[in-house]
Amino acid sequence: MKKQKMAPSDAEDVFSGFPVVLGTVKGEKDNIITLALCHVFSFSPALIGVGIAPARYSFGLFKESRDFAVNVPDVPMLRAVKICGAKSGRDVDKFAAAKLTREKGDKISAPLIAECPVNIECVKTHELETGDHTWFIGEIVAARKREDYDKGKMLLYWGDYRTIGALVGRG
Numbered sequence: 001m002k003k004q005k006m007a008p009s010d011a012e013d014v015f016s017g018f019p020v021v022l023g024t025v026k027g028e029k030d031n032i033i034t035l036a037l038c039h040v041f042s043f044s045p046a047l048i049g050v051g052i053a054p055a056r057y058s059f060g061l062f063k064e065s066r067d068f069a070v071n072v073p074d075v076p077m078l079r080a081v082k083i084c085g086a087k088s089g090r091d092v093d094k095f096a097a098a099k100l101t102r103e104k105g106d107k108i109s110a111p112l113i114a115e116c117p118v119n120i121e122c123v124k125t126h127e128l129e130t131g132d133h134t135w136f137i138g139e140i141v142a143a144r145k146r147e148d149y150d151k152g153k154m155l156l157y158w159g160d161y162r163t164i165g166a167l168v169g170r171g
C-alpha cells in the first residue's frame with residue numbers, strides 16, 4: 001500500500017500511547033504533575049526519566065529537588081489525573097484539589113500518592129535539556145506495588161486515555 005509523506009511534527013502522533021504517571025516533588029508547596037513523557041533510561045543502574053516543560057510550576061521544583069517520585073495511577077484515578085494535568089501548583093494544592101493522600105517514601109523527601117497502585121522513588125542523576133522539555137532522570141532507590149496491581153488497568157495517553165489492548169504474542 002502507498003505511503004504518504006508526513007510533516008516531522010506529525011510523525012510524533014503515530015505512537016499508540018505513552019504511560020500516564022503522576023510526578024510528585026517536594027517544594028515550598030509539594031506538587032503533583034500529570035505526565036505522559038516518562039521513560040526508562042537504563043536498566044542497570046535502574047534509571048527512569050520524566051520530561052517537563054519550563055512553563056510548568058513543577059519545572060522549578062524538579063530543578064531544585066534532590067529527588068522525585070513517579071506514581072502510577074489506574075483507571076479509577078482518571079479524574080485526579082485530569083485535575084493534576086489541568087491545574088497548576090502555583091494556584092492550588094493538588095493533593096486537596098484531586099482528593100489524593102500523601103504517603104511517606106522510604107528513601108526520598110518527595111511525597112508519594114497513596115491511591116496510586118505503584119510508587120517509584122527516584123534520586124535525580126541527570127538533567128537533559130532536549131528542546132521544549134527537560135528530562136529529569138533519576139535512579140530508582142525504592143519502589144512499592146499494591147498486591148492487586150494489574151498492568152491492564154493502568155492508563156495510556158495519546159490525545160485520549162486508553163488501557164493496553166489485546167495480547168497478540170508472547171515475548
Ligand SMILES: Cc1cc2nc3c(=O)[nH]c(=O)nc-3n(C[C@H](O)[C@H](O)[C@H](O)COP(=O)(O)O)c2cc1C
Nearest residue numbers: 034035036037052053056057058085086087088089
Ligand atoms: C495526559 C497529560 C499528559 C501530560 N504530560 C505532560 C508531560 O509529559 N510534560 C509536561 O511538562 N506536561 C505534561 N502535561 C501538562 C501538565 O500536567 C499541566 O500543564 C499541569 O497543569 C502542570 O502543573 P504545574 O504547573 O503544577 O506543574 C500533561 C497533561 C496531561 C493531561
